[in-house]
Amino acid sequence: TKKLLIDVDCGVDDAQAIMMALAAPNVEVLGITCVHGNTTVENVCRNTLRVLKVCHKLEIPVFKGADKPILGKCIQAEHFHGMDGLGDVPDLNVPGLDMIQEEGGVSAMIRLVNENPGQITLVATAPLTNLALAVKLDPSFPSKLKGVFIMGGNTESRGNTTVCAEFNFAADPEAAYIVLNEYHCPTTMACWEFTCRSKLSWTFCAAWLGQKTEKAHFMENIFRFSMGKSVSERMQKEFVAGTGLVSCDSYAMAAAIDDGIVLESDCYPVSVELTGRHTRGMMVLDTTDKLNKTHNVQVIKKMDLDKFMEMMMKALQ
């Protein structure tokens, strides 16, 4: 089995990614750490508990991590994920925040990795604040990971949050910089443009949500708010014909779970722009080795979407 540690800002696609991990027979989720991002870290904690509850997995420990980026203010994505981060669906049975572990998220990450050196795969589907703080507290942290899978960044300087920056990087550019420059462990990235190009059809989406299960019902409810809000019309035209379902975080999760699912990838050193007026938070791919970096990351270009859809389906069964 694969031991996973998941770092989330539990919005709708984080929920989808978590459910995918919980449904995978070869995966043991050791813990979920929460961070600011799509919504406040308190909402993220609550949303994570809601997802675990519908999956009958409340025994998995949930930890609260950073409530703001390393510099500057939080940006949130309420327009897409709703005020509560999960589509603002009334839910009378939300587990209480007293179920959150007392230990802080970053300490928990470091402890778990030290208890299982070389065995944990970290999947990060959120601003990278917790990951950055972990390497600052324990510089050996990344070298004790089996690998890290990140949803974030972009490869063609197209943003979904600012002109040039993808949300998870825009929400904490310094953290992204620290991770991409200090995590010298096997690193795989599902970047924004790749996720847009790997959209799933609405026909699939209907079959996926139409499964007669408690989980599918939950997903349909929380997803209603953001469905159809995917990307701008221009992006849709340029990237794919027509609209479709983009579950950004699930691509990073699928790659972490199934070693064979990535069909094509590029290997480059990458970094993050920190100062540009339009480009702060934009990922920079060093295709010419001008940064003199020795560490390459694997940037996913193509995934086996049949396998991916199968994993998405199973996640709601």
Ligand code: BDR
């Ligand atoms: C990313 O930003 C968030 O809104 C999503 O959860 C995903 O992690 C996509 O840019």
Ligand code: CA
């Ligand atoms: Ca996310």
